[in-house]
Amino acid sequence: MDKKLLVVANWKSNKKITDAIDWLKAFEKQINEVNLSNIQVIVCPSFTALSAVSSYVKQQNLPISIGAQDVSGFDQGAYTGEVAASMIAEFATHCIIGHSERRKNFCETDYTVVRKVEAAKRNNLKSIVCLQDENTPIPERADILAYEPIFAIGTGKPDTRDNISKVFEIIYPKAAGKLLLYGGSVDIGNIGQFASVDKLSGFLIATASLDSNNFVELLQKC
Numbered sequence: 208m209d210k211k212l213l214v215v216a217n218w219k220s221n222k223k224i225t226d227a228i229d230w231l232k233a234f235e236k237q238i239n240e241v242n243l244s245n246i247q248v249i250v251c252p253s254f255t256a257l258s259a260v261s262s263y264v265k266q267q268n269l270p271i272s273i274g275a276q277d278v279s280g281f282d283q284g285a286y287t288g289e290v291a292a293s294m295i296a297e298f299a300t301h302c303i304i305g306h307s308e309r310r311k312n313f314c315e316t317d318y319t320v321v322r323k324v325e326a327a328k329r330n331n332l333k334s335i336v337c338l339q340d341e342n343t344p345i346p347e348r349a350d351i352l353a354y355e356p357i358f359a360i361g362t363g364k365p366d367t368r369d370n371i372s373k374v375f376e377i378i379y380p381k382a383a384g385k386l387l388l389y390g391g392s393v394d395i396g397n398i399g400q401f402a403s404v405d406k407l408s409g410f411l412i413a414t415a416s417l418d419s420n421n422f423v424e425l426l427q428k429c
């Protein structure tokens with residue numbers, strides 16, 4: 208495998224700080240078993256664990272970049288409950304934007320997504336924008352795109368290799384050099400076959416990332 212793969216762990220609304228640190232400790236013990244020369248790992252904890260995860264990763268010099276799972280479209284100020292990109296940038300280098308769970312449960316729109324991408328950009332956070340299908344608008348200033356069909360998220364029923372290739376063929380000309388990831392029921396049984404999809408630069412993985420042993424196994428199979 209000569210291309211560098213990005214493997215993004217999306218922990219969603221899981222893991223208190225102690226759980227997150229336990230995961231990192233277990234990961235640390237096994238990490239020598241993985242050849243990471245062609246893989247960049249990005250772990251996305253909840254906001255409340257960002258600081259602790261970032262400190263631990265720095266202290267132990269772990270080969271992990273950190274991402275947030277969302278970002279405010281507003282800069283800091285009177286926006287109760289929001290977490291501004293400048294605050295996230297204290298701990299993270301990346302942020303996921305426009306996940307279908309946010310669109311569905313929190314009424315996020317394509318407009319909101321663009322606002323968030325712009326806010327991330329102003330603060331040097333790399334955005335990983337989720338596309339539900341080949342027709343989802345691509346924000347011009349997004350850095351990374353993750354094709355995540357809704358039917359495949361958390362269902363154990365990933366998209367087919369053929370369809371991922373077809374969707375990438377459509378997205379690629381509109382993507383202007385952005386990296387393309389696939390997400391949706393990626394697991395140790397299928398990651399190997401997806402890794403060789405043309406134009407694929409990595410994965411966005413939730414369920415199969417929650418257990419560190421399982422996650423390390425995934426990395427070994429990339």
Ligand code: PGA
Binds near residue numbers: 360390391411412415
């Ligand atoms: P899954 O979710 O890996 O559990 O299917 C992917 C995601 O929602 O990012």
